[in-house]
Amino acid sequence: MKKLTLLFIAFIAILSFTACTEDDDFTFTAKPDPDGIAFMNQTANTYTLRAPNTDNLAERFVWNEVDFGVQTPVNYELQGAGKEAFSNYSVLGDVTENNLAVTVGDMLELANEAGLDNDPETDAPNSGNIYFRVRAYVGTDAANVVEQTSDILSVSVTLPESSEGIELKRELYLVGDATAAGWNNNNNNTPIFRDGENDDIYYFDGRFAGGDGVEGFKLLESLGNWQPQWGINDGIATSSAILDDDPQAFPVADDAYYSFTIDVADGTYSFESINVTDAPTYMSIGIIGDATPGAWDADTDMTQSTFNPHIWYATNFVLTDGEFKFRANDAWDNNWGNASEALSGKAGLGSSDNMPAIPGTYNIWFNDLDGRYILIPQISE
Template sequence: MKNKFLILTIICLGLFGLKSCTDDDNFRFQTPAEVEQLTITNSLLGEYLLSTQTFPNIAERFTWETPDFGVESNISYNLEYSVDGTFENPIVVGSTTETQLSINVEQLWNLATTELGLDNDPETFLVDDNGDPILDEAGNPIPNDSGEMFFRVVGDLGTNEADNSPSSISDVQILFVRLLSNDGGGEVALRNLFLVGDATAPGWDNNNNNPPIVRDPENQNVYTFTGKFLGDPAAFKLLEQRGAWQPQWGLSEGALASSEDLGSDPDVFNIPGGEGYYSITVDIDNATFDIQSFDESGSTTFATIGIIGSATTGDDSGWSADMDMTQSTFDPHLWYMTGLELFDGEAKFRADDDWAVNWGANTELTGFASQDGPNIPVAAGTYDVWFNDLTETYVFVRLEE
C-alpha cells in the first residue's frame, strides 16, 4: 500500500512540475501603461542625390535615443521603409540592437527603383492613368527621377520580437531623392569636405559659411588645404555637408576615420603649434592625415580678386568685367562668393581687375590653377565659389535648388 502511495505522489509531483515549466514557457511581457516614443536625432538633407557611381557611400545614418519602456531589457530596432507612408506593409531595411543604423546609396537606389518606380533615364517622365505625361507649371513633362521615400524606426522590447512585445515607433522621416543619370551630372555627387572647429573661421558652427578644402581632380579621395588656423591648442574636424554633423571626419587611434566607419564620432584634429598657417592633406584611400606648418610671410596680399568669364553671363560679355569676391576677415588669402548663379561656359580668377595676375586650370569644380593657366570649364548652376591665393586652388560647391 505504501509503495502505491509513493508512486502516486511521484506522479503528482511530476505533473505539477510539468505545469510549472509550461507556465514559464508561456511567460508574457507585462506591457507598461505608457511607452516613450522613439526620437530620431539625425538631421536630414534637403535632397539626396543618388548615383550608381557612389553605391558604396553612406547615404544617411539614422540615429536615435533609447526609449523608456519602463522595464529593464534589451531593445531591438528595425529601420522600416514604406512606399506610401502608411506602413501597412513596411519593408525592413535593417535591424540592430544599437541606437544607429546606416543606409547606403545602393540600398536607397534599389528601393527607389523597385518599390517607388523611379529611374534615371532622362527620356522617361511621370504619366497619368491614361499614359500621358504629367506636366509641370511651365507645361514641361516631369522627369521620373525623383520622389519622396518614407522611413521610420521601430524599437521592440527584448530581442525576439514576441507578438506581445511592446513597441516604440518614431515619427516618419521623409527623404527626397533624385536619381542621377550616367551621362554627365554624376559629378554633383562627389564628396566635399568643409572645415569646422575652434581652430577655424566658423568655429564649431556647422553652418557658418564653412570653407571647403580642395579635392584633387586626379584622385577624388585626396584633399588638401593651406590656410590660417588658431592654436594653443585648437581643434577641428571635417564635415561632408554644411548644416549637418554627419558624416564627419577626424582621427581614431591616429588614423583618419569617419563617423560612418566608426559608428560614432571620431576624435578631433589638433593644431600642433600656435596660431599660424598650416597645410593639411587628407587621404581617404589610405586613411592618413598630415599637417605641416606653412610660411606665408613672403606671400602677396591682394586688394581684390574676382571671377571673370563667359560662365558669369552666359556669353562672351562676361570676359569684360570681374565679379569681385569677398575677402575672408579670418584669412586674407581666402576669397569666396556665395549663391553665385553661373552659366555653361568658362571662367578664370584674377587680381586687381587686371590680367597681369590671373589664374586658371582645365578641371571642373576643384583644381590647382596657375598663372595664365587655361580657362576653367563651368556647368550651369548655382554655386558657392572659393579661391585660395596662397596655393592658387579653387572649389566650386554646387548648391541644389
C-alpha cells in the same frame, strides 16, 4: 531504525522533485512598458541623397530602451516605408541595441518607393518624405510575442537633379571651433580643395584658430548634414560611415596657418604649420573670361573671407561656354590659370593658360596662397 532512515530519504527526494517541478513551471509574464518607445535623435531638416554616396552613413537612429519586465533581451526592429500608411515597409535592421545606422542607399530605396527620382525629364518630384518607426518586442513564437511600436517619424529627403555635362563629386567642408564656420554645419563652410586628377586627395593651406580649449576641426561631405563626417581615430583619418560612430576632431595647437592634406582612400593625412608672412594680401580677386558675365573686359569680384584674407569665394556663379581665369586687383599683374577643365585643381600664378569652363552654376572658391580652386555645382532641387 534503517526503515526510518529510508523513509526520511524518500521524503526528501519527493520534496526535491516537487520543488524542481515547480521551478520548471515558473514563468515570467511580459507586459508593455508604460513609458513606450520613441526616437531620441534629432534628424536633419532634409537629407540630400546622391547615388555616388550610396554606402555613406545618412543617419544613426536612436531610441529609448524598453522594459517588458522579463529577464530576456529586447529586440528592436527599425522599419522604413515610402508611404506614411506603412502598408508596405522594409525592415532595415533587427538588433538588441537601441540604435541603428541607416545609409544613403537605404534612404534612396525608400525614396524610390515614395515615387521620387532625380531625373529632370520625368514628372516625378525629386523631393518629399520617407517614414520610419521602430518596433520593440520579446518572444519568438508569434502567439506569445509582446511588442510595442513607436510613432511614425517623417523625414524630408531631396534627390538633386543631375544636369548633363556636370559631374557631382565628393566635397569636403571644414567645420569646428578652429574654422570660420565654428560648429555650424551650414554656415558658408569653407571647402577644402580636391586634387584635379585624384578625387580621393584634398588640400588646404590656410588659417586654423587653435589654442587652449579649442577642440579642432572635422570635415563634412554635405552642408546642413552632420553625416558623413571625417576626423581621426587612433591617429588614422576616417569617417563616421567607416566607424559607425563619430570620429574625433583633428586637433589644432595654435592659431596659425597650416598645410593640411588628406587621402580619404587610405586614411593618411598631414597637418603642418607654414609661414605666410611674405605672402601678399590682395585688395580684390575676381573671375574673368568669356565664360563669365564680364567676358574679357571686366572681372566679377569674389568675396574675401573675414577669417582668412587668402580665401575667396563666389556663390551661384554662372559660367557659360568659354574660358576663365582668376586675377587680382582688377589688373593683369597677378593672374592665375591652367589648361585643365577639371572642377578643381591648382592654377599657376602668371600662367598664360585659361581654364575651359563647363557651363553651369557653381559656388567657386579660390586660395591665393597656393592657387588651388574648386567649382561646386549648384544643381536646382
